[in-house]
Amino acid sequence: MRNIASAIARPYGVIFNHAASHRDDPSQVSEGFRCVLLTFHSQRRFAPDINARGRDCLTSLAGNQADFAPARALLPMLYVDNARFGAKSDQEREASLAQAFVLAKHAVSAAPDSARAYQALQSVLLFLGRSDEALEAGRHARELNPYDTDIMATHASTLIMLGDADPGLTLMQQARRMSPGHPAWYNTMIVFAACGKGDMELARREVALIEHDDTLSGLLARILVAHGEGDTARRRALAKKLVSQHPEFGTDPKAMLHRIFPASSLNRQLLAALNASGATSEE
Incomplete structure (x- = not known):
């Protein structure tokens, strides 16, 4: 059930918006789902406090529930967001990316069949300047789960941010067609x-x-x-x-x-x- 929630919440904004209204009510959502919702809330519009709360929540969850792979896959992405939008110095940015890389590699080694883990690795490698490796990780994520529109859109955005507009646009438009409640990004x-x-x-x-x-x-x-x-x-x-x-x-x-x-x-x-x-x- 948790894997299903993780898979559908981000690409389908309508579902997320409904569930997010209960994100602070422990009686309405499980701890795992609460962490996932907090993470998605942080990714919609960056705020340092929400990003930090999301990282703390996922770190605790990954430690307490070793079989909850989505926590390990989502955690490095919050460190990437902090490096991009929250870091106050080059040193803090580099430290966040270094931690994101360690976490992403751990996510992949712990769950080598997890498309989400490779999606996270793609994002980390992109902002480490390792473009070819990022694209390879993104392609592998899509091979593992070719119908996940969020994974498809993340790979498309990687292509677009690297200046490869034609294939990136084609793939992003495909992801949008498959995701009627897609987020604005x-x-x-x-x-x-x-x-x-x-x-x-x-x-x-x-x-x-x-x-x-x-x-x-x-x-x-x-x-x-x-x-x-x-x-x-x-x-x-x-x-x-x-x-x-x-x-x-x-x-x-x-x-x-x-x-x-x-x-x-x-x-x-x-x-x-x-x-x-x-x-x-x-x-």
């Missing part, structure tokens, strides 16, 4: 891929679906489309909102992008859009 990644291909018509259609998404990735996608359309006023307004939420983008956007995306053509496109916005010191 599917649309965000389609926007990034469309901009990477120069398909502004598709980018416009997709960004209209996330026009109220003020998450970090959502704002970046909206800025990128405004930049591509030459909408200076909208680009500046969105960049101002981005900097108000994440002040580091106002002083060193290049370093911030390096933290949250691997080096690629997408990274360069985003930096150009931010520098043109007038909201950064690198204009």
